[in-house]
Amino acid sequence: MTELNRLSIAAARDGLAKGDFSARELTQSCADAMAARGDLGAFITPTPERALEAADQADARRKSGDDAPLLGIPLGIKDLFCTEGVQTTAASKILQGFIPTYESSVTTNLLRDGAVFMGKLNLDEFAMGSSNTTSFYGNVVNPWQSTSKPDMELVPGGSSGGSASAVAARLCLGATGTDTGGSIRQPAAFCGITGLKPTYGRCSRWGIVAFASSLDQAGPFSRNVADNALMMQAMAGFDPKDSTSADVPLQDLSAALTRGVGGMKIGIPAEYVLDGMDPEVVTIWQQGQDWLRAAGAELVDISLPHTKYALPAYYIIAPAEASSNLARYDGVRYGKRVEAESLDEMYALTRAEGFGEEVQRRIMIGTYVLSAGYYDAYYLKAQRVRRLIRNDFDTAFENVDAILTPATPSAAFPVGRKVDDPVTNFLNDVFTVPANLAGLPGMAVPAGMNGDGLPLGLQLLARPFDEATLYAAGQVLEDAAGFIANPPRRAGGVS
Ligand code: GLN
Numbered sequence: 001m002t003e004l005n006r007l008s009i010a011a012a013r014d015g016l017a018k019g020d021f022s023a024r025e026l027t028q029s030c031a032d033a034m035a036a037r038g039d040l041g042a043f044i045t046p047t048p049e050r051a052l053e054a055a056d057q058a059d060a061r062r063k064s065g066d067d068a069p070l071l072g073i074p075l076g077i078k079d080l081f082c083t084e085g086v087q088t089t090a091a092s093k094i095l096q097g098f099i100p101t102y103e104s105s106v107t108t109n110l111l112r113d114g115a116v117f118m119g120k121l122n123l124d125e126f127a128m129g130s131s132n133t134t135s136f137y138g139n140v141v142n143p144w145q146s147t148s149k150p151d152m153e154l155v156p157g158g159s160s161g162g163s164a165s166a167v168a169a170r171l172c173l174g175a176t177g178t179d180t181g182g183s184i185r186q187p188a189a190f191c192g193i194t195g196l197k198p199t200y201g202r203c204s205r206w207g208i209v210a211f212a213s214s215l216d217q218a219g220p221f222s223r224n225v226a227d228n229a230l231m232m233q234a235m236a237g238f239d240p241k242d243s244t245s246a247d248v249p250l251q252d253l254s255a256a257l258t259r260g261v262g263g264m265k266i267g268i269p270a271e272y273v274l275d276g277m278d279p280e281v282v283t284i285w286q287q288g289q290d291w292l293r294a295a296g297a298e299l300v301d302i303s304l305p306h307t308k309y310a311l312p313a314y315y316i317i318a319p320a321e322a323s324s325n326l327a328r329y330d331g332v333r334y335g336k337r338v339e340a341e342s343l344d345e346m347y348a349l350t351r352a353e354g355f356g357e358e359v360q361r362r363i364m365i366g367t368y369v370l371s372a373g374y375y376d377a378y379y380l381k382a383q384r385v386r387r388l389i390r391n392d393f394d395t396a397f398e399n400v401d402a403i404l405t406p407a408t409p410s411a412a413f414p415v416g417r418k419v420d421d422p423v424t425n426f427l428n429d430v431f432t433v434p435a436n437l438a439g440l441p442g443m444a445v446p447a448g449m450n451g452d453g454l455p456l457g458l459q460l461l462a463r464p465f466d467e468a469t470l471y472a473a474g475q476v477l478e479d480a481a482g483f484i485a486n487p488p489r490r491a492g493g494v495s
Contacts, residue, residue, distance in 0.1 A: 004029035005170045009073055009227040012173055016062065016072050023062070023072025027055035027116050030074040034118060034171045037143075042166040044079045044137045045087050046119035054116040061114065070234055071114030076166045076175035079120035080127055081107050081218070082207040086117075090209040091125045091135035094354025095335040104207025105239045106176060106218045113234040118172045122162030125356045126326065127183055127211045130428035132161025133415060134358040142191055142412050143169035147453035154412040154454070157187030157428075160221065164191035167221045174222040174231050178208060180215045181314050182432025185444035188221055189407035189457025192446045194228045194474065195221045197432075199464045200439035201246030204239030212321035213244075215314075215436040225445065225474040229253035232467065248465050256468035257475045262296035264473065267400035271307035272431060274409065280450040281406045288404055288447055288458045291480035292473065300400050304392040309385045310434040315426055316369050316382035317437070322359075323366025329354060390438040397463045402473050405431050407444040407457035435461055443470040445477045 004026045007015065015021055031048035051074060058072035082088050082100035089095045103111070111117075124134040132140040132155060140161040142154040156165040160177030164187035167175050177184040179197035188195025196219045203218040210216060220231035232253055239245040268289060273282075289299050331337035331350030338349035355363070369378035396403065409430055435442040440461050447458040458477060462469040 005033045005173070007173065008223055009070070009173045009230050012073055017067070023055040023058040023116060024052060026072060027051050027074050027118070030118055030172050033169070037169055037171060039141065040143060040165050040169055041138045041140045042122055042162040042169070042171060043076070043119045044089055044091065044122050044135075044162070047086055047117065048119070050086070051116050051118045058114055058116060066114070068112070068114035069230060070110065072116060073114065073174070074116045074118050074172050075110065076118050076121045076163060076172040077107060078123055078160050078163050078176050078178060080123060080178055080209045081176060082209070083107055083117065083120065086120060088120065088209070089137070090127070091123045091137055092354065092356065092359065093136040093336060094329045094350070096136070098335040100207075102207060105204035105241060106208070106235045109237055110176070110234050115234070121160070121166055121175060124159035124161065125359050126209065126322070127159040127178055127180055128322070128358050128362055129158040130182065130186055130425055131155040131413070131415070132158040132187070134158075134356055136356060139415055140165050141415065144192060144412060144454055153415040155190065155415050157190035157408075157412065159183040160187050163221045164188055164193060164195070167191070167193050167223060174220060174227055176218060176235070177221050178211075178216055178218050179432075179436065180211050180318060181436050182429040184219045184221065185432045185442055185457070185459055186408050186428055188444040189446070189455065190412040192455030192457075193221055193223050194225050194443065194445055194478070195219065196228055196232060196443045196467070196470065197435060197441060198232065198236060198467060199246070199441045201244055201248075202236045202250070202441070202465070202467070204237070204242040204245050206239055206241040210325040212318040213325065214321060215318060217436070225471060225478050226254070226257055229257060229471050246465070251466070251468035253468055253471045256471040259468070259472040260295060261292055261473050261476050264297045264402065264469070265300050265400040266292055266297045266473070267300050267302035267396055267403040269302050269304045269307065269396070269403060269405060271304050272405045274430065278410045280411075281409060281456060284447050284456045285404070285406050285458065288477055291477060292404065295476045295480070297473075302396045302400060302403070304396060304434070306385065306388045306392050307434060310389055310437055311426060311430055313382040313385040313389070314429070314433040314437060315365070316378050317386065319362040319366035320370050320379050321366070323363045323370065326355075326359070326363055386437045389434055393434075393438045393440060401462070402469050403461040405459045405461070407431060407459040411450050411452070411454040411456055431459055440464055441467045441470055443474050445474045447477060447481045
């Protein structure tokens with residue numbers, strides 16, 4: 001009965017339904033794994049006691065005939081989702097001690113479907129970053145190690161680094177994340193697991209700490225594509241409490257898994273070939289194309305001409321929205337306060353002490369591009385570029401059903417590298433940001449390993465509200481890659 005934490009969600013569901021084990025036993029197995037892998041820094045607030053109580057309730061629900069889709073399945077929750085009665089920090093000092101009195105809509109949906117929450121997962125502060133090194137609560141470590149330097153700690157990616165690390169290390173069977181510019185797909189690729197950023201509007205943003213409201217989307221992390229569909233089916237749904245929530249029925253994602261790619265047209269964008277790109281990333285991309293072709297897809301060369309403006313536009317729009325969203329952390333309404341003589345001084349001191357360096361940088365960029373003299377030159381221009389990027393995709397999707405690209409320009413890099421250079425950090429998102437600007441769904445699927453034993457992922461993009469195509473093609477890639485994420489055991493670790 002040991003190592004139940006290593007089961008997929010689908011296998012755990014079957015085992016629970018058959019009575020092979022209880023939700024309590026499954027949850028205990030995850031709690032044990034969490035306790036053994038504190039070195040990963042994946043959780044800010046682990047809640048194993050609450051989880052065991054929830055597992056008992058799930059077992060009782062099952063006894064009374066309840067068969068909810070995720071009944072008794074242990075999941076981790078990115079600490080950006082408000083959870084009633086459980087501290088929610090956004091990995092920031094400024095929210096330390098904030099205990100929401102309400103539950104986000106996405107986590108409410110997961111609880112409705114029976115999920116058990118193991119705790120709140122670490123992330124980059126306010127979801128700003130790509131390496132999970134900006135959290136006030138410490139770095140997250142990737143459970144994967146390179147073969148050449150097994151002692152070197154690697155980043156899990158970000159901002160949802162705790163989610164990706166925890167799922168890859170089998171501390172929970174799945175996890176929630178959010179993706180504003182790549183924060184689900186990039187860490188999924190770095191940790192060798194599957195991550196979906198849904199179409200903008202698919203998952204409610206209500207109760208999720210806002211970073212950039214026109215870009216933020218919640219989505220699932222899982223070890224395989226089928227589990228991802230199970231989680232997505234629970235998380236998604238129209239929510240009148242979020243004015244940008246889309247009232248568009250979700251397709252049957254589990255049914256899409258067996259659809260295959262026969263007759264599907266898949267675009268390969270010329271602009272995603274970058275100078276100096278890691279040759280192993282190019283190889284895996286080519287490999288993915290071969291797999292899809294062998295499974296019956298037609299590969300089509302396409303052009304997305306405004307791709308090179310995506311990163312600059314993102315790094316204007318996202319900070320602009322962040323500077324406005326983060327204005328609410330003023331020492332009055334939430335979390336921390338630094339006392340001072342005057343109100344203005346209290347605001348200034350609270351924010352200076354409460355926000356980390358990266359968050360302050362974003363707020364300054366955001367207020368600058370929104371200021372009277374620069375609004376037209378930067379913010380308005382970036383909005384226009386955003387429209388052109390969406391138009392590029394609309395044109396491409398007249399001819400293709402999906403687009404295949406690398407998920408990231410490199411494999412996971414060492415903790416500490418690149419931190420002194422924010423612009424190099426921003427380049428991590430080069431393949432993922434366009435989908436956020438255009439509101440499209442995107443999936444990262446593990447596709448293989450590089451020569452140093454580290455996972456590499458591919459990204460699939462589809463038309464708005466056509467997540468089913470991503471699951472169909474994602475399953476084909478997973479089957480072809482034969483890749484089941486299996487991080488090597490760290491000396492003395494259990495994973
Ligand atoms: N890395 C990007 C940023 O720092 C994206 C983060 C995200 O998707 N939340 O803004």
